[in-house]
Amino acid sequence: MPGFELFGSAERKEVNDVLESGVLMRYGFDGMRNGHWKAKELETELQSAFKTQHVQLVSSGTAAVSVALAAAGIGAGDEVIMPSFTFVASFEAIMMLGAVPVLVDIDDTLTLDPKAVENAVTPQTKAIMVVHMCGSMGDMDALLRISDTHDLVLIEDACQAIGGTYNGKPLGSIGNLGCFSFDFVKTITCGEGGAVITNNSNYYRSADQYSDHGHDHEGSDRGAETHPFLGYNFRISELHAAVGLAQVRRLPDFLSIQKKNYTVLRNALSKIPGVTFRTVPNGGEESYAFLNFFLPDLESARHASKNLKDAGVDGCFHYFDNNWHYVRKWNHLKNMQSLYPLSAALKDGLSYLQTTSFEQSDHFIGRNISCLIKLSWTEEEVAQRAEKMVNIIKSCI
Numbered sequence: 012m013p014g015f016e017l018f019g020s021a022e023r024k025e026v027n028d029v030l031e032s033g034v035l036m037r038y039g040f041d042g043m044r045n046g047h048w049k050a051k052e053l054e055t056e057l058q059s060a061f062k063t064q065h066v067q068l069v070s071s072g073t074a075a076v077s078v079a080l081a082a083a084g085i086g087a088g089d090e091v092i093m094p095s096f097t098f099v100a101s102f103e104a105i106m107m108l109g110a111v112p113v114l115v116d117i118d119d120t121l122t123l124d125p126k127a128v129e130n131a132v133t134p135q136t137k138a139i140m141v142v143h144m145c146g147s148m149g150d151m152d153a154l155l156r157i158s159d160t161h162d163l164v165l166i167e168d169a170c171q172a173i174g175g176t177y178n179g180k181p182l183g184s185i186g187n188l189g190c191f192s193f194d195f196v197k198t199i200t201c202g203e204g205g206a207v208i209t210n211n212s213n214y215y216r217s218a219d220q221y222s223d224h225g226h227d228h229e230g231s232d233r234g235a236e237t238h239p240f241l242g243y244n245f246r247i248s249e250l251h252a253a254v255g256l257a258q259v260r261r262l263p264d265f266l267s268i269q270k271k272n273y274t275v276l277r278n279a280l281s282k283i284p285g286v287t288f289r290t291v292p293n294g295g296e297e298s299y300a301f302l303n304f305f306l307p308d309l310e311s312a313r314h315a316s317k318n319l320k321d322a323g324v325d326g327c328f329h330y331f332d333n334n335w336h337y338v339r340k341w342n343h344l345k346n347m348q349s350l351y352p353l354s355a356a357l358k359d360g361l362s363y364l365q366t367t368s369f370e371q372s373d374h375f376i377g378r379n380i381s382c383l384i385k386l387s388w389t390e391e392e393v394a395q396r397a398e399k400m401v402n403i404i405k406s407c408i
C-alpha cells in the first residue's frame with residue numbers, strides 16, 4: 012500500500028515548484044505564487060478520480076472524518092454508529108465534536124454488520140460511519156437502505172481503500188460524505204493530509220469554511236472575510252498537496268501493482284485447506300491494498316502470525332492482539348482516559364463499553380490475518396513470500 016515506496020522525480024518537481032515560489036500556504040498570496048495552486052489542482056484531480064462534485068483537502072484523515080461529521084451538523088448529544096474494527100481516529104473524531112461513538116459488531120466483510128447497525132439505531136442516532144478497512148468495503152446497499160429508512164447521514168471512511176469500487180462507483184463517493192487519508196503509510200501519501208468528498212454543496216461549503224477557521228472564503232481579501240460559524244485550522248499546506256498531486260497521478264499504476272501482487276499471494280493461499288477469504292460484497296472490487304484471510308480458529312491465527320513474524324515475513328497483522336485497530340485493546344477509550352473533562356452526557360453515552368462484549372467481532376478478527384501488499388516487491392520477492400507463507404500457514408492449521 013504505501014506510496015512512499017515509489018517517490019521519484021514527479022514528487023520532487025511538484026515540491027520544487029512550491030519552494031521556488033516560497034508560498035507554502037494554500038490560500039492567498041496570489042502575486043507571489045507563480046501561478047502554483049497545488050492544493051486546488053489536487054482537489055480538481057481528486058474530483059475526477061472519485062467522480063465527485065466536491066473535494067475539500069484537509070491536514071489528515073482524522074481531520075477529514077472530523078470535518079465530515081461537523082459539516083453534517085453532528086455534535087453534542089448525537090450518536091454515530093461505527094465498527095468495532097477500525098483505526099482509533101474514528102472515535103477520536105466523533106468525540107472531538109462531543110458526539111457518542113456507538114461501536115457495533117463487524118461481520119465477515121471485516122466492517123459493519125448491517126444487522127448490528129439496525130439494532131443500534133436510537134432516536135439519538137445521526138450518522139452511520141462505515142470504515143472500508145484493509146482495502147475492501149461494507150455492504151453499501153444494505154447500509155444505504157438503513158440510512159434512508161432512519162434518515163441518517165452515511166459517512167464512508169475510505170482511508171484504507173482508495174481506488175476500491177462498489178457497483179462501479181469509487182469507494183467514498185457512495186454515501187453522503189467520504190473521507191481519505193494521505194498519511195505516510197497510505198496508498199497515496201503526502202506525509203500528512205486528507206480529503207473530504209461529497210456531492211452535497213451545502214456540506215462542501217461547510218467543510219471548506221470549517222477547516223479554515225470558519226472564514227467565508229468570499230471575495231479576494233482574506234483579511235475582510237467574515238465568519239458564518241466557528242471553525243478550526245485543518246488546512247493542508249502547499250508542500251503536502253504538491254507531493255499528493257504527483258502521487259495521485261500515479262494511483263492507477265499503484266492499483267495495478269497492488270492487484271498483481273495480491274493475486275499471486277491469494278492464488279497460493281487458496282490452495283491451503285482451512286484458509287478462507289474475507290467476503291467482498293456483491294458488486295464490490297477491492298483496492299488490493301491488503302490480502303485478508305481467515306484461519307480455522309484463534310489459536311491457529313495467533314500461531315501463524317507469530318511464525319510469519321519470526322520468519323521475517325513482515326506486514327502481516329493479527330488485529331486481535333493489536334492496540335490500534337480493534338476494540339479489545341482500547342482501554343483508554345473504555346476507561347475514558349481524557350486529558351480534559353468529558354461532558355457528563357458523553358461519559359454516560361460511553362458507559363456501555365465497560366459491559367458490552369463483541370463476540371461476533373472476536374470470531375472474525377480472532378481468525379483473521381491481514382497482509383499489507385507492497386508496491387516495491389519484485390516478482391521474485393512476491394513468489395518467495397508466497398512460498399514462505401504457504402509453508403508457515405500449513406504448519407499452523
Ligand SMILES: *Cc1c(COP(=O)(O)O)cnc(C)c1O
Nearest residue numbers: 071072073098100170171192194
Ligand atoms: C489512517 C486512517 C485514518 C486517519 O488518517 P490520518 O491521516 O493518519 O489521520 C482514519 N481512518 C482509517 C481507517 C485509517 O486507516
